[in-house]
Amino acid sequence: MIKECILGAVEARYGGTTTATLSGDRSASQPDDCCADGVAPGGDCVLTARDKAASSFEAFIYQTWGAGIARYFAIPYNRKLWKVPLTEMETSWLGGRVPLPDLGQIIEGALTPAGKPVGPNARFGYPLRGGFQALMSGFLPLLKGPLVTGAEVTAIFPREHIAVLADGRSYRYEQLISTLPLPVLLRMAGSEVPAEVAAAAEGLRHTSVRCVNLGVGRADLTEKHWIYYPEETIFHRIFVQGNASPWCNPPGGCGLTCEISYSDKMPLPMDGQALTDRCIAECISVGIINEDDAILTANQVDIPYAYVIYDHAREKNVALAREWLQHYDITLAGRYSEWEYYNSDHAFLAGKHAAEKVCAQPRSRAATLPPR
Numbered sequence: 276m277i278k279e280c281i282l283g284a285v286e287a288r289y290g291g292t293t294t295a296t297l298s299g300d301r302s303a304s305q306p307d308d309c310c311a312d313g314v315a316p317g318g319d320c321v322l323t324a325r326d327k328a329a330s331s332f333e334a335f336i337y338q339t340w341g342a343g344i345a346r347y348f349a350i351p352y353n354r355k356l357w358k359v360p361l362t363e364m365e366t367s368w369l370g371g372r373v374p375l376p377d378l379g380q381i382i383e384g385a386l387t388p389a390g391k392p393v394g395p396n397a398r399f400g401y402p403l404r405g406g407f408q409a410l411m412s413g414f415l416p417l418l419k420g421p422l423v424t425g426a427e428v429t430a431i432f433p434r435e436h437i438a439v440l441a442d443g444r445s446y447r448y449e450q451l452i453s454t455l456p457l458p459v460l461l462r463m464a465g466s467e468v469p470a471e472v473a474a475a476a477e478g479l480r481h482t483s484v485r486c487v488n489l490g491v492g493r494a495d496l497t498e499k500h501w502i503y504y505p506e507e508t509i510f511h512r513i514f515v516q517g518n519a520s521p522w523c524n525p526p527g528g529c530g531l532t533c534e535i536s537y538s539d540k541m542p543l544p545m546d547g548q549a550l551t552d553r554c555i556a557e558c559i560s561v562g563i564i565n566e567d568d569a570i571l572t573a574n575q576v577d578i579p580y581a582y583v584i585y586d587h588a589r590e591k592n593v594a595l596a597r598e599w600l601q602h603y604d605i606t607l608a609g610r611y612s613e614w615e616y617y618n619s620d621h622a623f624l625a626g627k628h629a630a631e632k633v634c635a636q637p638r639s640r641a642a643t644l645p646p647r
């Protein structure tokens with residue numbers, strides 16, 4: 276397997292010749308701040324012009340990583356995650372999201388354990404206490420207006436600048452910042468949406484993820500944070516929540532999240548306790564837990580909109596929807612609203628940018644409408 280991966284990577288780069296330097300092929304690209312944290316990473320997650328020119332994600336995999344890595348990891352893993360043929364996906368989202376080692380690093384990594392962390396998420400931060408909620412809670416003392424939670428928006432009337440909640444309350448807005456998934460937002464606007472925009476919204480594709488969380492009665496399961504499974508397991512990835520911070524675990528235990536991708540066309544093969552049982556059995560079979568490990572607790576979290584699919588029509592469809600909404604003072608902010616592959620750092624910045632944009636707007640005509 277290692278021989279196939281190395282040869283595949285060499286052939287992908289040089290078509291069989293090995294006269295070029297092993298690291299020179301990616302050096303033309305300048306790293307930028309792809310993690311949006313003020314630090315430009317090494318060149319190992321930056322797309323070259325050649326990467327960007329790939330006709331599809333599948334073509335990118337073969338030309339960048341080679342046939343061996345494609346066969347044993349990149350193709351089966353990505354098919355499992357995205358649930359669409361990889362030829363239907365483009366490559367603009369890849370910079371900063373996948374490791375793009377040069378040939379020298381690929382060979383070194385195949386032969387020896389990695390000397391230094393490689394890839395965009397080799398370095399990451401996580402709140403020591405309180406999980407991700409701690410990040411949100413930090414903003415609460417700074418809010419000047421009332422904060423209403425558990426309030427589900429069910430309808431929008433863009434022309435009148437009105438948002439309606441599930442409990443019947445409605446609000447008139449001057450500027451609306453939406454974090455709702457873009458197709459959901461447009462569906463809520465109903466018949467006001469022109470047919471062309473509605474069609475663009477319905478053309479946006481996504482995958483869903485079911486997280487099966489397991490609390491295991493043993494602390495030293497692994498030192499890893501994320502483990503990727505291209506094989507036949509039902510989960511494509513395990514996030515070792517317990518290793519994000521020691522405060523995520525009770526003493527002597529460790530939390531795992533088994534992430535299972537699904538879609539309308541490829542639904543979960545089972546649900547409920549059967550799904551949890553399957554995850555436990557497969558955690559044992561891949562060796563992350565032992566048969567005699569106690570499962571102290573388990574639950575499931577469903578994420579209906581989890582990953583935006585970068586198909587070839589996404590950019591055009593998003594632009595059309597965004598332009599129409601902007602006309603009615605609706606600004607999109609975040610991963611599902613902007614329909615972008617944002618991680619949480621980008622999502623925070625998206626909120627900041629949206630707030631700055633709205634604050635810079637002149638008062639809209641809706642400001643003169645009577646309150647509802």
Ligand SMILES: Cc1cc2nc3c(=O)[nH]c(=O)nc-3n(C[C@H](O)[C@H](O)[C@H](O)COP(=O)(O)OP(=O)(O)OC[C@H]3O[C@@H](n4cnc5c(N)ncnc54)[C@H](O)[C@@H]3O)c2cc1C
Pocket residue numbers: 426427428429454455456484534578580581582608609610611612617618619620622
């Ligand atoms: C499986 C998985 C693993 C991930 N792992 C990581 C990771 O390790 N690190 C990382 O940085 N990022 C990770 N991400 C990405 C990260 O979760 C997102 O980037 C981030 O949550 C996006 O934030 P957001 O505010 O744009 O969207 P969301 O977090 O989805 O927030 C949208 C908000 O809109 C609200 N909303 C939606 N509909 C309505 C409605 N009708 N009425 C009222 N409110 C509504 C929701 O309740 C929610 O509060 C992961 C994502 C997934 C799916």
